[in-house]
Every structure is written in structure tokens, then in C-alpha cells.
Amino acid sequence: MKRILLTTTSLVLAAGVAQADVSFSGTAGVALIDDNGASDATRVDMFFESYYDFDITASAESDNGVSVSVGFDMGAGNKIDYNDDDVLEAQGNTVGDADVAVSYNGWTLTVDQAGIDNLFDDTDGAQDVSIAGSIAGWSVAMTSDQEGSTSSYKVGGNVGGVALTFTGTDNDDAGGDATGISASYAMGDLTVSASMSDESNDAEDDTSVGFSYAMDALTIGYTTIKPGSDGSLGDEWDASVKYSAGGMVASFALDEADATTIIVDYALGGGASAFAAMHDKPDTANDLTTVGLNFAF
Template identity: 30%
Template sequence: MKKILFATTALVATAGVAAADVSISGRAGFGVIQTQAGAAAKVTNLINNFDLYFTGTTETDGGVSLSATVEMEGMGGAVSAFSHGNAILGNNNYAKSAAVAPTAVFSAKAGALSFTFGNTDGAFDRSMTEVHRIAGIGYENWAMDSFIDNNDGGNIARLEYAAGGITASLSYAGLDDSTGVGIKYSGDLGGANVTIGAAFESQTGSDYWGISGRAAFGAFSVGAGYADGDAAGPFNGTWNISAGYSANGVMVAAMYGDSDTAGTEMWNLMGTYDLGGGATAFAQYGERQNGTNSIASMGVSFSF
């Protein structure tokens, strides 16, 4: 992460002039992906993605920390495997990405209380704990290994209180009139590092809820999640489980997921190797619908 200090005047800086701390960060990835849908021939494509973030922070005299982040995501120039829409049921569309407009996130924090608005997570997504996945690059096998609440990016307001390992969240998204509430705990229990989350969300035409957890015992870790709701909601008896091992810069994991909706059974095998300097080599393979669809990908990702 690069940090640049901008004074509030373009003239000579003097004592007493306020300054804002501006940081630049990002992530990128490139590789190859092979997909097969039913009896169709396998399709192989090169993939790449680039995300860039500009964050400015300041603090009021009363101790309130303020920040704003401009996000420029999905700027890959070739085939991008980012999943959109209903992440549980998956997305097998790997067409060339359209131009992605910049989004913004604003936040204010005072002690244990914080408020965030913009292209951020709702309370459901914030509180649910993901099972094992290769995160941050987007080349996921249908992304069934993550729970998301809605597609109201850029229009979510979230109020949060965090203390003693417990985080309680309340959110509202205007586009689909969605109100969410969730709670998460992270800490050490019985020699294991544990994260447990539960959430409920009500939006126009549907209600849904979920519970999830993840625990690490040294190099070994396990995760599980379940979400359900009424017929109009995004979740229909959806569940997933995973297990992984991480040591000496190597991570290997497997996940399995299904739901009450036909054609959603799937599994993933994945692995990463730490190259140092924020770079990681990754590879994964997964199948869905009893092997009628498959995805394999490998490449390198890095952050800065």
C-alpha cells in the first residue's frame, strides 16, 4: 500500500494546516480458465483482472475518524470470471467484462460504533462467515462458497457496533427496500480460533436467514454455512461445508455445497502457494450438476 500526504492547500505548508492521509492500494490477477457446459466442447480462455482503490482519511477534533474510498474494480482487459447476481446458484457466464464504473464507500467511526455507506456489504453478508475459497481475484468456480445478500452495490447503509470480539450490524439498501440485521463473534474457544455468524434480512417480496461458522486448529481449519428463506428469496435450503490445511506458504482445501433447488450440487478443490511480496500462485477445479459442468483455473494474483 502506498501512502501520500496531501496538505489542504497547494501553497507552502505551515504549522497548524490540516492534512489528509491518502492511500493507494490494489490487487491484480492473471491466468487461464477452462470451462465445460454439458456436452459442449471445453472452452479455454486467458483471464486477467485489476482492481484499484484510493482512500482518503481524516479525523475530527472530537475524535471521529472519517474516510472515503473510490473503487475501480473489474478492469481486466480480457475474459473475467467474476460472478455476479445470485452467487449461491452460480454463474457460468465468462464473456468479456463490460466497463465497470467507479464506486465509492464513505465511513465514520467513533470508538466501537461505525457507519458505512456506499458500495459495501449489508448486514447479512457482513455477518455470515465464508467457507474456504480463493478470494480476491474473482476466478471462482460459480462462487457457491460465499453467501451474499443483495445486489444493491453503491446504495447500502450499515451501522455497526464492535466490542469484545462481537460485531453487531444493521443495514438498509434502498433499491430493493432491504433491511438486514446480523451478529458475528470471533475469538479463541477451547484452543481453536473460531468465527460464528448469524443474520436475517427482509427485502421486497422475500425474507431469509443464515447461520455460519469457521474454526482453525493450528494448520487445519473447517467451515460450514446454511441459509434458507421463503420461495421468492435468494436462498432455498442452501448449505456448504469445507476443510483446509495451511502451512509453510501452501494452502489446500476442498468444499462441497448444495441446495433444495435442482442442479445446484457442486464441489471445489483448490490450492495456493505464497510467492512472497504479496503474490500468490493459485489453482482450482470444480464440478456442478453431477459433473455435467466443470471449471478449472490457474494463475497468479498479487496485491499492493
């Protein structure tokens, strides 16, 4: 009788264990790079880099609708960030860097020690916990770093066809309070946008107004910027032209300092893509030239 009871109890416990779905994904790539010694003063000419980034995600859902997922991120080598800030990004995460997310009724709680970006400015990635969901059609997200007593928030929604986003933090680049607002409105092929920020360092109080216009495969864009509280609109500006056809996307960008950026991406199929980028930055030693291949799996 005792053995039967133990067996029955084991079956009940086993029935309550959720079956996890496990997924595997990642990227890998190689590149030939000349960054004028920005990444390493001894490498002033062309050099090769390779990398891989491997992600494992396991998720399960309980009978009452609570779902839990855990992600593991492993990597090695360096990936050139040719379409953002031009730096070599180390892919050195280990299975010890994990984030766990718990979701219920449209809300998600994520915990990842010092691994969550500040929602106002993602240069601060030391947040530990975030919660995100929606209220009355508005998306809401908050983050916190308990040890550092810092936090950030982001709220987004649509009013009369105008997409609005509000952000804030008590830990901007200067370590103080900051808020920001951005808005965009699409009128057919034309989209107009504006943004402004109020930071603890007045020199970072940027205001911008811009537009983008799509003409079949061609998209042009222009943004005029008021840098800092003492600046004026037009002191800084960005202009761009993008062309998309088939598997190719090519773009050209220019700013007030005559910094020139040319980027070409070409999808090769099967998760593979080729790229070439040239960033010419006047009066600096941070020019970048690179060509390479990326693979997604």
C-alpha cells in the first residue's frame, strides 16, 4: 500500500511539471576591417575579425497562464558594429549571463543582473529588473537597479494618428534626472518627426525636427538639430538617402561636419548576408572601412 501511494504521488507531481520548449539561434561572421587603430593602436591597417553569438531559450507555461522563459547567451570574438557606432563589440558572454522572464496576462517581468538597458539611454546597461506591459492601448515599461538606486521608464502610444513616446531616468550620462519626448506622424509616403530632451547636463538638451519621404525604392530623410540648451536649430543636421531593391539595401548619409557614411547590405539567402561600409569622419582618426559576411542560424 505504501508503495502504491508513493507511486501515485509521483505521478501527480510529474503531471504538474510544464514541458519546456527549447529554441536555438545565433549569428556568426567574418570581416576585414580598417578602423585606423581605434580598437587597437597596434592595428593601423586592415585586419580580420570573426565572431559567433549563440542563444539558447527555454520557455514553459503553467496551467494558470503563467509563462517562464530563460535565455543563455554564449559568444566569442568581436563583431564590427558598422551600421551604428562603428566599434568592435566583444561577444564574450558565457552561460553564467542569464536572464529570466515571467509573463502573465500581457505583462512581463525580466530579471538580468546588470544586463538590462536604461530605457532613456541604452549607454547605461546596468539595470537589473524590468517590467513591461500595456494599459489602455499604451505600452509601459520600467527598469530598476536596486543596488544603485536608479531607474528608468518608457511610455508609448498613439493620439489622433500621432505616435508619442515618453522616456525618463534618474541616471543619465551625467548621473542626474532626465526626460524626453518624441513624436511622429505619417501622411502617406511622408513621415514627420520631432523630439526633445531635458537632461541634468544642459549641453545634452537636444531638440530635433525631421522628415522622411519614400518614393518607391528610394527614401530620403533630413533632420535639423538644436544641440544643447544654448544651441539653435540647424547647428547640427543629418541627411540620408536609402535605396532598396531585391536583396540589396544601400544608404548614403551626410551631416553638418561633412561626416560621410556609405553602407551596402546584400541578402545572399539561407540566412547569409554580405556588407560593406565606409565612414569618413573629418578632423578625427576614427574613420572606418569594412567588408564582411554575417550568418544567421
